[in-house]
Amino acid sequence: MKPFARIILFLCAVMMLTATVDLPDWADPGSPASTHLSPGFIEQGYHETATPNVVTAVLADYRSYDTLFESVVVFAASLVVMLVLRRTSTGTSRIKHFRPKREGRDTILRGAAQSIIPVMQIFALYVLFHGHYSPGGGFQGGVIFGASFILLSLCYSLKFAMQRFKEKMVLICCACGALLYAGIGAVCLAMGWNFLGYAGLAGLLGVTDVMARSHGILAVEAGVGITVMAVMVSLYYDLASGGDMEEGL
Amino acid sequence: MDEFFFFIVAKYNYWASLILLFIGLYGMIAKNNLMKKIIGMVIFQTAILIFFVSIGVKWGASVPIIRFFPDKQPLLDATAYANPLPHVLILTAIVVGVAVLGVALAILQNIQRIHGTIEEDEILEDMRK
Amino acid sequence: MIIDILVITMMITGLVFFTGTTVGIIRFPDFYTRVHAAGKGDTLSTVMFLGAMSLYILRDFSGESLLTFIKLILIVLYIFIASPTATHAIIDAGYEFRVPYWTRPSDKPSNEDDATDINKTMEDISI
């Protein structure tokens, strides 16, 4: 098996190396990828959406269908993990511990977690809501917010984290984020614009079309952030406890 | 010598992603342990993402966030910013990659639960019984 | 001028501590002492470096540089809390996992082959 795989991979590598000759050079400004569509995004994006970060504008406005269904894919993944693993508790622990077996954790870890976690959550909210002007947005903010719950679970215990953020609540947050995203699109549709055409929000919010698109991007990013945060926590709960939600990492 | 360096620099992003791609593919095909296969999948995925991002780089271009002159006028010149489109595609692909990793690990735990092992040959032996 | 001298002094001190950390990680005999070297030296040298950078930014004073200074100080505070805590957690886990520790060869005359003992230790760590 192994020598055969090596031969096949070597042949594929040679074939693909010869194919690179026809591809454009490294960092060529005139390459096909940089000449057709993306200059339009850069040159018109600021005037149309009032968002200096072009990546956020393209992510949540020009390609918002893509982002909507990406968040639905992430949501579906958390449901699949739950369907595969979730089961009622058997009462027997099969865990090979990599952590102290004594009850709870020590004071230093708890104190550090107490001082770090609130700062981390505020930073996650900052990243989410400052995504128009700096690197960041829904995905990054959501992942950092979910990581704060993972840190809570690592420094205390899984039960303690699940008292704060219950499993049912996690699933509701998963669904609500995607629903918020789709709901914004439906509101735009009801106002007589296209699905996810944020200019339709201008009448409701009482602002110009450009600012309505900016606010629409913010609302959509919040939806993505909620979904991603809940999915990260859900993945951790399921995988760390082996599905029975008894005892985690 | 300069020509040789230029030749290296001109195409090296493709070489980089190719090397990583085949390391990952070798891990996926030839490793016996299912966890190693999953780590190979992560490396394979990252190689493709690096290829995608690297086609958006331009000479002398900066990060794709609009800069402002001191008189608050935006600098809207397409050659001053990197191509934002690959960044958008990859941004979503990374988060979906974590979701894929989660599903793969869940299936791995289920295999461990059913067969009691994650070595490929032992699983095949267990299935033949 | 005086800020420049301070910045250069802090950077050189940080470099010395980084070198010490690296030598410690390579040369120390067992898990606990290596993690100890990494935790202490790394924290102090990183704090030195970031403090020097924040002072350097504060040299031409304006609102923007003050903002960057505050951000760097926040990073320093974070590292000052998080890095020793992580070291503590790793050592605690290793202690609970019964990772064997190194003793001087003269204290253990029965176990003369000390190198294999260290290798065994490292094997137990790399789970």
Next chain:
Amino acid sequence: MTWDANLLWQFDMLILLMMVICAVAALSLKGLVSSAVVTGAYSFFTCLMWTHMMAVDVAFTEAAVGAAVSTVIIVATAQYINPWSKD
């Protein structure tokens, strides 16, 4: 603050070298927990590579995902399986 890619390709080669080392190490280590940690290091070098390619949003996402979630769930799975691999 334009950052010219011309000046720093040696730096990029260094990151690439470290990435290849991390990838080979992650696939060849026997212990699965060590393998997970080396995958985290690989993810960090990927993040540096993307910062050099001006993709700051992507680098930010990779830093958050690779350091926090990805490594933790691989280690969490490693506690249920035999942590020693045969190859």
